[in-house]
Amino acid sequence: MPRINPxxxxxxxxxxxxxxxxxxxxxxxxxxxxxxxxxxxxKGLDTANVSPMTHAVPFDCPTRPDQVxxxxxxxxxxxxxxxxxxxxxxxPRIVPGTGGA
Amino acid sequence: MVPDVRGASLxxxxxxxxxxxxxxxxxxxxxxxxxxxxxxxxGCFLLVDHEGARRAxxxxxxxxxxxxxxxxxxxVPIGLKDIYVTRGIETTAGSKILKGFIPPYESTASGRxxxxxxxxxxxxxxxxxxxxxSNENSAFHPVHNPWDLERVPGGSSGGSAAAVAASLCAGTxxxxxxxxxxxxxxxxxxxxxxxxxxxxxxxxxxxxxxxLDHPGPFGRTVEDAAALLEVIAGHDPMDSTSIPQPVxxxxxxxxxxxxxxxxxxxxxxxxxxxAPEVEAAVRAALDxxxxxxxxxxxxxxxxxxxxxxxxxLICTAEASSNLARYDGVRYGHRTAEAGTLEELYAKTRxxxxxxxxxxxxxxxxxxxxxxxxxxxxxxxxxxxxxxxDDFEAAFEKCDVLVTPTSPTPAFKLGERAADPLQxxxxxxxxxxxxxxGVPALSQCCGFTGAGLPIGLQTIGPPLGEEAVFRIAxxxxxxxxxxxxxxxDPA
Numbered sequence: 001m002p003r004i005n006p007x008x009x010x011x012x013x014x015x016x017x018x019x020x021x022x023x024x025x026x027x028x029x030x031x032x033x034x035x036x037x038x039x040x041x042x043k044g045l046d047t048a049n050v051s052p053m054t055h056a057v058p059f060d061c062p063t064r065p066d067q068v069x070x071x072x073x074x075x076x077x078x079x080x081x082x083x084x085x086x087x088x089x090x091x092p093r094i095v096p097g098t099g100g101a
Numbered sequence: 102m103v104p105d106v107r108g109a110s111l112x113x114x115x116x117x118x119x120x121x122x123x124x125x126x127x128x129x130x131x132x133x134x135x136x137x138x139x140x141x142x143x144g145c146f147l148l149v150d151h152e153g154a155r156r157a158x159x160x161x162x163x164x165x166x167x168x169x170x171x172x173x174x175x176x177v178p179i180g181l182k183d184i185y186v187t188r189g190i191e192t193t194a195g196s197k198i199l200k201g202f203i204p205p206y207e208s209t210a211s212g213r214x215x216x217x218x219x220x221x222x223x224x225x226x227x228x229x230x231x232x233x234x235s236n237e238n239s240a241f242h243p244v245h246n247p248w249d250l251e252r253v254p255g256g257s258s259g260g261s262a263a264a265v266a267a268s269l270c271a272g273t274x275x276x277x278x279x280x281x282x283x284x285x286x287x288x289x290x291x292x293x294x295x296x297x298x299x300x301x302x303x304x305x306x307x308x309x310x311x312x313l314d315h316p317g318p319f320g321r322t323v324e325d326a327a328a329l330l331e332v333i334a335g336h337d338p339m340d341s342t343s344i345p346q347p348v349x350x351x352x353x354x355x356x357x358x359x360x361x362x363x364x365x366x367x368x369x370x371x372x373x374x375x376a377p378e379v380e381a382a383v384r385a386a387l388d389x390x391x392x393x394x395x396x397x398x399x400x401x402x403x404x405x406x407x408x409x410x411x412x413x414l415i416c417t418a419e420a421s422s423n424l425a426r427y428d429g430v431r432y433g434h435r436t437a438e439a440g441t442l443e444e445l446y447a448k449t450r451x452x453x454x455x456x457x458x459x460x461x462x463x464x465x466x467x468x469x470x471x472x473x474x475x476x477x478x479x480x481x482x483x484x485x486x487x488x489x490d491d492f493e494a495a496f497e498k499c500d501v502l503v504t505p506t507s508p509t510p511a512f513k514l515g516e517r518a519a520d521p522l523q524x525x526x527x528x529x530x531x532x533x534x535x536x537x538g539v540p541a542l543s544q545c546c547g548f549t550g551a552g553l554p555i556g557l558q559t560i561g562p563p564l565g566e567e568a569v570f571r572i573a574x575x576x577x578x579x580x581x582x583x584x585x586x587x588x589d590p591a
Binding site: 004008009012013014015016017018019020021024028031032034035036038039040041042043045047050051052053054055056057059061062064072076077079080081082083089091092093094 | 201202203205206297298299312313338341342344404406407409410411413414421425428429430431432433434435439440441442443444445446447448450451452454456459460462463464466467470476477479480481482483484485486487489521522525526535536537538563
């Protein structure tokens with residue numbers, strides 16, 4: 001019984017906003033089935049009394065004074081934009097019928 | 102006078118510049134000439150910054166002539182893995198999705214190198230977004246191992262290791278998430294250091310898996326790597342996970358000797374799957390370390406067998422989240438035609454990412470999905486704790502651990518590319534230290550009959566870099582392996 005099927009791979013890719021062609025879906029289904037089979041080795045380990053470790057080194061979340069500081073200028077922030085309009089990043093229309101690009 | 106830079110140590114070159122024995126500009130021209138002649142066969146560089154390097158070298162030479170201080174790395178040519186963002190210099194992380202990205206800011210580590218006088222020759226090839234163990238996942242071109250051009254240099258910092266091995270620069274920076282500094286150091290026969298998590302700032306280092314990403318140096322010698330680490334390490338207010346403790350004296354430690362140190366030998370790191378020549382070389386190195394005055398102590402890291410699964414669960418989950426930022430809006434590739442924002446995202450990402458990032462995004466999204474989260478990602482975080490506890494318990498019995506770095510020497514280009522799981526399993530000896538956040542170094546401890554380097558890994562407790570450098574420096578001082586050089590490719 002495979003652990004993952006092509007339909008699930010398509011669903012996950014849609015969640016990740018990642019367009020895959022059918023050859024990629026087929027290959028990933030096969031590869032992920034093997035990888036998930038291996039990864040399941042951790043499932044047999046008893047971790048009932050183990051707390052999750054989210055950081056390698058314990059640290060307190062540091063704070064800093066809330067001061068106005070120099071940051072990127074608008075031109076610097078936009079200099080790599082594939083499409084720019086005046087001082088904003090340009091994207092396709094988000095809500096139908098509201099104008100925009 | 103111009104020194105022979107082939108096999109030259111970074112610290113010796115820096116001393117020569119400071120003493121006025123040679124000019125930084127002459128070093129830069131010598132390395133640029135080597136890159137021009139040899140790199141077409143090796144593929145280490147993605148971008149060579151001829152004019153920027155010449156300008157920076159001339160500035161160092163002018164300061165020397167004026168009697169001004171130039172910093173501990175004054176005038177020495179180095180290279181940066183293309184994961185360090187560099188202001189005004191294209192930075193791609195080895196990915197087509199960032200082709201053409203010109204960062205408006207500088208990473209802390211590369212900025213500290215420049216402030217210490219080092220000269221960047223350019224940006225170095227890598228597996229796309231640091232995902233890989235062979236450098237074959239670069240979106241641009243593979244890197245060839247200087248010891249055998251038909252073999253991989255390791256990855257993901259394969260270009261950084263190969264560039265030092267081939268003397269295309271005096272030192273480099275890489276990053277290590279599951280072994281990406283140590284494994285290529287092992288396969289190319291150079292020194293690579295993954296410091297304690299948070300010892301070097303991640304600010305301006307393009308993120309792969311944030312809780313596991315460790316910036317660190319490559320050097321020809323242990324002292325070279327120590328000198329680079331002393332410069333790039335230290336607290337950075339721009340990285341809230343960076344450690345505030347003062348930086349150790351790593352160069353001094355590399356010359357301090359190892360008498361009386363307790364060296365743990367974990368039995369789980371000498372298991373099946375290790376090439377016999379690797380095991381023989383590592384056992385001989387342990388004997389040498391024992392003869393140098395260390396006490397060898399058998400120890401156990403009982404959760405080692407779970408480390409690869411744990412690592413791939415956590416790193417893919419974090420990668421799928423980190424790589425969400427590549428959306429075709431703010432920088433990088435954008436698909437030519439999209440009617441809606443959703444389509445813009447999906448098409449841009451489908452076109453821009455290569456096969457390995459796609460595999461990890463899908464796997465990471467799968468393990469984080471509602472209903473699966475606790476069974477996969479939550480489980481992995483708990484096993485990570487057990488793996489870290491193993492190290493803590495072992496370090497009650499010893500000062501450092503010594504193990505092999507990679508179970509095999511360099512493999513052939515294409516040999517493992519078709520089977521991602523087999524590629525992942527080769528990370529067996531390198532994935533646990535980043536999970537625990539502990540420092541680890543790889544150095545050369547011998548060669549196979551076919552002339553391929555074999556790596557020795559020394560692992561320390563958190564912030565135990567000085568203990569690691571003591572072992573590595575003392576071993577290097579008693580052996581000649583680090584002096585062997587690959588032939589320049591014809």
